[in-house]
Amino acid sequence: MRGIVSAAAYLPRGTVDGRRTAGSDEDGFTLGATALERLRDANGGSPAVARIQLVGDLPTTAEADLPRVLGASALVERFRGGAAGFSEAMESALDAARGPDAAVVVAVDLPSRGVRSTGAPPAPDPDSGIALLVGEGATVDAKALREQVSPDAAFATAAVFRVARAHVAAEPSVWVGDWDPTVGGAGPVTPPVSLPNEGPVSQGAYVPKARYLENLPSRWTFAAQKCPSCRTVTFPARGRCRQCGNQVGLETIRLPRDGGEVVASTVIGKGGQPTEFDAQVESSGPYGVVLVELAPGIRVTLQVADAEPGALRIGSRVATRLRRLYPMEGEWRYGRKAVPLG
Amino acid sequence: MNDSAVKTVLEADAVGHRAAIVGAGHTRFGVLDAGPRDLLRAAVDGAFSSVDQGADRAAVGEAYLATLGFGGWQIGNASAVLTEEAGIPGVPTTRVENACASGGSAIRAAVRAIESGRRDLVLVAGLEKMTDVTNARRRYWLGVSGDTEWERLAGLTFAGVYGLIASRYLSEHGVSPDALAEVAVKNHENGALNPNAQFQKRVTRDDVRKAPRVADPLGLYDCCPVSDGAAALLLAAPDVAGTFTDTPVYIDGVGAGSDYLAVQERPDLTCFGATRWAADEAFHAAGWGRERVSFLEVHDCFTIAELLALEDLGFAKAGEAGAMTLEGTTRRTGRLPVNPDGGLKAKGHPIGATGVSQAYEVFLQLRGRAGPRQVPHPEYALTQNVGGAGATANVTLFSVG
Numbered sequence: 001m002r003g004i005v006s007a008a009a010y011l012p013r014g015t016v017d018g019r020r021t022a023g024s025d026e027d028g029f030t031l032g033a034t035a036l037e038r039l040r041d042a043n044g045g046s047p048a049v050a051r052i053q054l055v056g057d058l059p060t061t062a063e064a065d066l067p068r069v070l071g072a073s074a075l076v077e078r079f080r081g082g083a084a085g086f087s088e089a090m091e092s093a094l095d096a097a098r099g100p101d102a103a104v105v106v107a108v109d110l111p112s113r114g115v116r117s118t119g120a121p122p123a124p125d126p127d128s129g130i131a132l133l134v135g136e137g138a139t140v141d142a143k144a145l146r147e148q149v150s151p152d153a154a155f156a157t158a159a160v161f162r163v164a165r166a167h168v169a170a171e172p173s174v175w176v177g178d179w180d181p182t183v184g185g186a187g188p189v190t191p192p193v194s195l196p197n198e199g200p201v202s203q204g205a206y207v208p209k210a211r212y213l214e215n216l217p218s219r220w221t222f223a224a225q226k227c228p229s230c231r232t233v234t235f236p237a238r239g240r241c242r243q244c245g246n247q248v249g250l251e252t253i254r255l256p257r258d259g260g261e262v263v264a265s266t267v268i269g270k271g272g273q274p275t276e277f278d279a280q281v282e283s284s285g286p287y288g289v290v291l292v293e294l295a296p297g298i299r300v301t302l303q304v305a306d307a308e309p310g311a312l313r314i315g316s317r318v319a320t321r322l323r324r325l326y327p328m329e330g331e332w333r334y335g336r337k338a339v340p341l342g
Numbered sequence: 343m344n345d346s347a348v349k350t351v352l353e354a355d356a357v358g359h360r361a362a363i364v365g366a367g368h369t370r371f372g373v374l375d376a377g378p379r380d381l382l383r384a385a386v387d388g389a390f391s392s393v394d395q396g397a398d399r400a401a402v403g404e405a406y407l408a409t410l411g412f413g414g415w416q417i418g419n420a421s422a423v424l425t426e427e428a429g430i431p432g433v434p435t436t437r438v439e440n441a442c443a444s445g446g447s448a449i450r451a452a453v454r455a456i457e458s459g460r461r462d463l464v465l466v467a468g469l470e471k472m473t474d475v476t477n478a479r480r481r482y483w484l485g486v487s488g489d490t491e492w493e494r495l496a497g498l499t500f501a502g503v504y505g506l507i508a509s510r511y512l513s514e515h516g517v518s519p520d521a522l523a524e525v526a527v528k529n530h531e532n533g534a535l536n537p538n539a540q541f542q543k544r545v546t547r548d549d550v551r552k553a554p555r556v557a558d559p560l561g562l563y564d565c566c567p568v569s570d571g572a573a574a575l576l577l578a579a580p581d582v583a584g585t586f587t588d589t590p591v592y593i594d595g596v597g598a599g600s601d602y603l604a605v606q607e608r609p610d611l612t613c614f615g616a617t618r619w620a621a622d623e624a625f626h627a628a629g630w631g632r633e634r635v636s637f638l639e640v641h642d643c644f645t646i647a648e649l650l651a652l653e654d655l656g657f658a659k660a661g662e663a664g665a666m667t668l669e670g671t672t673r674r675t676g677r678l679p680v681n682p683d684g685g686l687k688a689k690g691h692p693i694g695a696t697g698v699s700q701a702y703e704v705f706l707q708l709r710g711r712a713g714p715r716q717v718p719h720p721e722y723a724l725t726q727n728v729g730g731a732g733a734t735a736n737v738t739l740f741s742v743g
Contacts (some may be wrong), residue, residue, distance in 0.1 A: 207490055207491055207494075215491055236491075242607075263510060263611070264506040264507065264509045264510040265506065265509050266498075266502055266508075266558050266559075267505075267555065268498070268501075268505075268556075269555040269557065271481075272501045272502060272557050273481070273497055273499070274481060274482065274485045274494055274498070274499050275478050275482045277497050286555075287497055289496050289497055289498055289502055289505075289506065291506050291510075291605070297609060299607075300492070301492055301493045301496040301506075301604075301605075302496055303496050303497050310558065314510065325495055325496075333495070335495060335496075
C-alpha cells in the first residue's frame, strides 16, 4: 500500500499560557527541519526521496534548504497553509502516477504568530512541525488520515496531531518525535526577533552567502570527512585531511548530533556580543556559548538554546537543534545550537 | 611542521645580536582626540628625538607599519601613510597585519631585513585608532580577527573565546578566579605609574570580581580596553648601532608561531601552541636561557591570557601561573616582574601598536630610564605578542650592554 511509512513531529519546548510556542530563534524552517531530521534518523539516515511537499509558513529559503537537511536532492513543491493545503500536498505525495519513489510532506504551523498564508488569527493550537514519509509498503493509510483532517482547519499540523494521537501508541515505530503537546513543554519563551531589511553593519567579519552555503553540511548535519589513508576525521569538512593533506577518497560521515559533552562554557553579557546578535540580546538578554566535544578530539562552538544561558556547564551532555543564528542581508542564517539533553 | 623540519629551522640559526633598538617613541594610549596620522607622526618623531646621537631620517632604508586598520580607515596601502608622516616618502614600506600580533610581526620583519644585510636602519611603527567609530561598528571590528565562520556565528568575539578558555583553565587546574583578578590588580598597579597608560588607577580584587560580566568567568576588569595609540622603534644593524647611541638595546632572538585559527580545532584549550613554538625559536636563536630573563612583557588582552603566557613561555608549569601570581612573584617588585608598564590591561591595547609598545617598554627598562616603574637592574627581557586567541604569536628576546 502506498501510504505513510513514517511520521515525525517536533514541538518547541517553550510554552505560553499552556500552548507550545516557538522561541525567538525558531521559525517555520527550524520547526520543519527538526521534524525532517527526526524522520531521516528514523529511516536509516538518508531515505531515497524524490519529492518534498511543503505546507505552511516556511521562508522561501526553505525550498533550497530542506533537501539539504534531508541530504538528498528532491523536487520541492509548495502548498498553501491550513488543512486545505495539507490535503493537496498529501494528494501530490500519494499520486503514484507521478513516480513510485517516496515523497516527504513537511508541514509547519505557527498559530502563536498567526499565519500569513491563511490570514488566520492566533489560535490555541501548538506551534509545530511534522514530516511524513509517503511511499510503498506503508502501514498507515494516508487517504484515511487525510479524510479525518477537517478540511476547514486553519492549522494543518494541529489537525494531524489530533488524528495521529490514536495511532501513536499503537505504532511507535511509525510515529516518532513529539506527538503529544501536553508532554515535554518547559517554561516561557522570548518573542521572535523581526528580520531587519538590511541586516547588521555589513563589513568586517562578514560570512558571504557562498561560504555559508559551502559550510552547511558540516554546520547542519555535522558532516565530517574521514581520511582513508590516515583515518583522521576532519571537522568541519574542507575537502582535505587536516592531518596528512590527502584529498582523495575522503569518506563523509555524520558526527552524532546529540550526546556531546561540554568542555568549556561562557555566558556573553550585554555588550560582549558581536553586532549581528544585538537584536537577539535586546530581546532575550545574555546568552550562553559552549564548546562541545562531538566525538573524541572533535569540537564545535555552539550557542545555548532552550535553557538559562549558564545552564550547560563543563561536563554537561547536550543535544543540538537547528535554529536561527542571525540575520544577514535580509535573510536568516541557520545553524545548530546546544540544548539540554533529554 | 614535522620534528625534523623544526630541527632544521632551529639549527640554521647562529647565536648573536641580530638588531639593535637605537630609538623609540610612544604616544599616550587611551581615548584620544588625535587622528591616526597625528598619532603616527608623534610616535615616529618621538623615536627620532630619542636617539642619543641623533639619526638622519634619510638613513632609514625600510619601514614597516603594524596595523589592523580598525574601523576601515585606510585598510589598503596604509604603510604609505607611515613614510609620509615620517617625512621619508620614497622609502620602501609594508603594512604588517597579524591582528593583535601585528607589532611583534613587524619587529620580526624589520629584524630579518637587517639580518639579510640589506638594511642598516629600519623604522617600525604600530598604530590603531579604535575610538573614531560608533559603538556598533567598534564591536563589529572587535571580532574580525577570530574565526568568523564558526566561532563568531555562535556569538563570540574575543572576550567570548577567552571566556571559554578561562572556564576550561579554571576547571581543569582547579584555579581560583582570584588568580585572574590578581592579574588585573597587579597590572593596574603598574599602569598607575605609567604616564602613557590609559588607566592610571589602582583597582582591588573586589572591584574586579564585582564588575559586570562580559564573558563569564571574565568581567569588565578582566578585559583590556579599546584604545587609540601609536608606538615606533628605530632598529639598526648591530655593527652600526654605536653611531646612534652608547646604550643600544639588542634584539638577540625573534620567534614566531601559528595555530589553527579556530580554538575549536585545537586539541588543548589551556595553552597556546603558537607561543610555545615562538619561545623555543627565540631562545634557540638568542643562545641564552630563561634563567637570565629579568622581566617579561606579555600579551594580557584578558587576565587569563597572562596566566597562559607564563606557562607557555616556560616560566610556570601548567596550572601553576595562578599561584605564582597570587604569591606576588610577577609584581614589579617580585622575582619575575611581568608587564611593568601596566600591560594591555591598564596601559591599553591599540591593536597594531601593542607589540611595538612592548619593545618600547623594554627599551626604557633595559636602559634604566623607566622612572618610578623601573625594574631594578634588568639585563635581559622577553616580549610576547599574541594574535587573537593564539592563532599567531611572536616572542622577542632583548639584552643590553
